[in-house]
Amino acid sequence: MKKPGSNLEDIARRFRGLRVGILGDLMLDELLRGEATRISPEAPVPVVLMRDPGRREIFPGGAGNVAANVAALGGKAAVFGAIGDDEAGRRLKTLLADREIDATGLVSEPGRITPHKTRIAAHQHQLVRLDVEQPRPVTAQSERLLARRFARRVAELDALIISDYLKGSVTTDLASQISAAARRRGIPVLVDPKPEHPEVCEGATVATPNLHEAESMARTPLRDPEGRQAAAPSLRATLGCSALLITRGGDGMTLVESDGGVREIPSHPRPVYDVTGAGDTVIAVMALALAAGASLTDAASLANTAGGCVVLKFGTAVIELQELLSALQPHR
Ligand SMILES: Nc1ncnc2c1ncn2[C@@H]1O[C@H](COP(=O)(O)OP(=O)(O)OP(=O)(O)O)[C@@H](O)[C@H]1O
Numbered sequence: 001m002k003k004p005g006s007n008l009e010d011i012a013r014r015f016r017g018l019r020v021g022i023l024g025d026l027m028l029d030e031l032l033r034g035e036a037t038r039i040s041p042e043a044p045v046p047v048v049l050m051r052d053p054g055r056r057e058i059f060p061g062g063a064g065n066v067a068a069n070v071a072a073l074g075g076k077a078a079v080f081g082a083i084g085d086d087e088a089g090r091r092l093k094t095l096l097a098d099r100e101i102d103a104t105g106l107v108s109e110p111g112r113i114t115p116h117k118t119r120i121a122a123h124q125h126q127l128v129r130l131d132v133e134q135p136r137p138v139t140a141q142s143e144r145l146l147a148r149r150f151a152r153r154v155a156e157l158d159a160l161i162i163s164d165y166l167k168g169s170v171t172t173d174l175a176s177q178i179s180a181a182a183r184r185r186g187i188p189v190l191v192d193p194k195p196e197h198p199e200v201c202e203g204a205t206v207a208t209p210n211l212h213e214a215e216s217m218a219r220t221p222l223r224d225p226e227g228r229q230a231a232a233p234s235l236r237a238t239l240g241c242s243a244l245l246i247t248r249g250g251d252g253m254t255l256v257e258s259d260g261g262v263r264e265i266p267s268h269p270r271p272v273y274d275v276t277g278a279g280d281t282v283i284a285v286m287a288l289a290l291a292a293g294a295s296l297t298d299a300a301s302l303a304n305t306a307g308g309c310v311v312l313k314f315g316t317a318v319i320e321l322q323e324l325l326s327a328l329q330p331h332r
């Protein structure tokens with residue numbers, strides 16, 4: 001007899017080697033951790049003392065974190081998007097190479113600024129975040145280049161993720177061309193949308209907004225279960241995607257399928273350290289699971305387990321395949 005959860009385990013074991021293309025906004029995330037023991041004599045702000053320079057960590061952020069999650073789960077990630085020809089862009093490329101993420105689909109635009117977020121934290125508490133960025137849509141030339149590069153690679157892919165962080169790599173035209181090319185190949189298309197660009201969800205296999213994003217797109221509250229049952233299916237239909245997965249933080253997820261069926265997936269309650277990037281983990285796991293042939297329900301259950309694990313970690317974190325497999329063990 002099969003153990004409970006072993007179906008999900010079987011799916012996760014098929015992640016290895018699956019190839020996922022990711023179109024989106026890549027960023028550089030930096031985390032500086034120290035101790036805050038006194039107030040500065042210069043201004044009423046804490047002084048963060050960093051004794052160990054090794055506590056300065058950098059990670060691929062945004063769509064780069066989605067790719068890092070795919071790679072940590074055993075998949076092969078290939079990223080597409082525009083970055084700047086700058087120091088942050090070079091550091092980002094090194095981080096991608098370290099994780100064996102294919103960055104040949106990245107376009108370096110002269111004059112563009114690679115978004116760079118720096119978080120300063122003391123004792124697991126974030127004190128301040130500095131964002132260096134100047135979001136703007138990619139140039140028409142980059143759009144053509146990205147579409148061409150994607151078209152050359154699409155036959156090698158098992159899934160496509162579009163990860164919009166509103167920094168300009170996900171334009172309506174580019175997303176629609178790339179999404180159509182992926183659909184012609186019959187691979188699943190997953191979109192993590194922002195309410196400013198709901199049209200990017202058109203034709204997708206599944207869109208994965210969080211509750212806040214879903215509420216702004218639906219223009220109605222979705223927090224209470226009755227409201228959600230009533231309004232979530234029409235949001236799915238308006239967006240034009242086959243399925244809609246609304247992530248609801250510590251409350252779990254809501255899956256809306258194309259027949260209008262609404263399924264609530266409760267979360268695994270966790271002592272949360274840091275929710276940053278849980279959505280990136282969710283879409284990475286969904287993509288790998290659908291590419292592995294899982295049903296939407298099984299893919300969402302796996303993504304829910306993975307999201308519950310990643311919030312236990314501080315910083316822009318990923319979940320490794322082995323961690324996901326052990327979280328699926330019945331004794332957990
Ligand atoms: N506190 C929590 N406890 C357990 N699971 C959680 C918690 N927070 C998030 N999760 C899991 O992670 C999923 C995604 O979280 P959330 O809805 O916060 O995404 P998000 O807002 O897109 O995150 P981000 O944009 O920071 O990546 C949830 O649906 C759930 O499965």
Ligand SMILES: [Mg+2]
Pocket residue numbers: 192210279280
């Ligand atoms: Mg999100």
